[in-house]
Amino acid sequence: MNTKPIVLEKISARERLLAAAQELFYEEGINTVGIDRVIERAGVAKASLYNAFGSKDELIRAYLTARHEARVSRMTARLAKHDSPRDKILSVFDDMRENAANAGYRGCAFVRANAELRSEDSVKSVCDVSREWLRSLLGQLTAATGARDPASLTRQLVLLYDGAAVSSQMDGNTGAAQSAREAAISLMDAHGAT
Amino acid sequence: MNTKPIVLEKISARERLLAAAQELFYEEGINTVGIDRVIERAGVAKASLYNAFGSKDELIRAYLTARHEARVSRMTARLAKHDSPRDKILSVFDDMRENAANAGYRGCAFVRANAELRSEDSVKSVCDVSREWLRSLLGQLTAATGARDPASLTRQLVLLYDGAAVSSQMDGNTGAAQSAREAAISLMDAHGAT
């Protein structure tokens, strides 16, 4: 016999911890949620957490990294459906619109996390990676549109993206991403992006 | 003799607590900073805090309320210097630009606070007041410009404002407010605002 499929049903303690961290940290905040709440939700022993991650800080980093990677793969799949750079840019806002429609959407996890950090926190670097990824993606797309000043357009589109995340989070405004999408069209037109 | 001016030199415990809260809560976060740190910074006894505010929660609310009122008076003075609604709108972004230039700028205090709140927190309402004030202000101004769809323009301007706050905070991007100002011009033009 080959490897038994039954093994797949067993979810490792690490994965259950990560799943619990996703829910709790995102919904209630990083500082608010203690270790004990996480292991209770995961149904896992405390020692397992420290075997798998070593510290709460590393768990937080793993939580945010997983969040980033999920977004990358989700966005990659979505971008592949479009040909023109303009449509690809708009699909970024479509992605946010769909996310914000989910119950329990609480805005960008990285913005939320950043607001809780003391300065010089090691978690900050994970946030930076995620932000730079989006900035770079939009940078390439705006350049491909033939916009007059792609760097300026990129900065403005990032503002819209961040702003929509904040508005969704603070006002429960599910239409924020749609407003951002409309504004993006105006700004692309103003920059002569095709 | 009338009331002695010497009395003015005495700063009440309440005021010193509020000043300490301003620094610590804004720089390091609401949940991160404990009561003991606040009273130590204020140079005040613990009982004075609970005499003046009753709870940490009330201190937080007072901190944010003071922050809001400071912004209102600052913005009111600035708006009075301009005549056209278009210039008034741009002055909102000028205000942010000046703030972001200050060392130690950490973004919008309300966005930061909101990211730390558990749901149904009494602090949330203070954030809402501040956000509604800005939204209402921009709403009146956009209407006065004669823009085609002032409600839509308002939503988009708020996005830019929030986005600039996030970018300033997370990327240390001191030029974010300037980018937002430029984008605001494009969006006002697109809406036919004079």
Added chain:
DNA sequence: ACCGGAGTATACCGATCGGTCTACTATCGT
């Protein structure tokens, strides 16, 4: 002269924090 309000310092409370440690168990491949 005296009283009350404001402020002080400090001890204390139960709860929770992040983290360590011991001792035990179930399952695996060899």
Added chain:
DNA sequence: ACGATAGTAGACCGATCGGTATACTCCGGT
């Protein structure tokens, strides 16, 4: 049959959390 691996429960640690209580001092108004 065996050791390695991954996991379990739970006691324990010092520190800190928000908050309360006690007892004292200082000062201004009547």
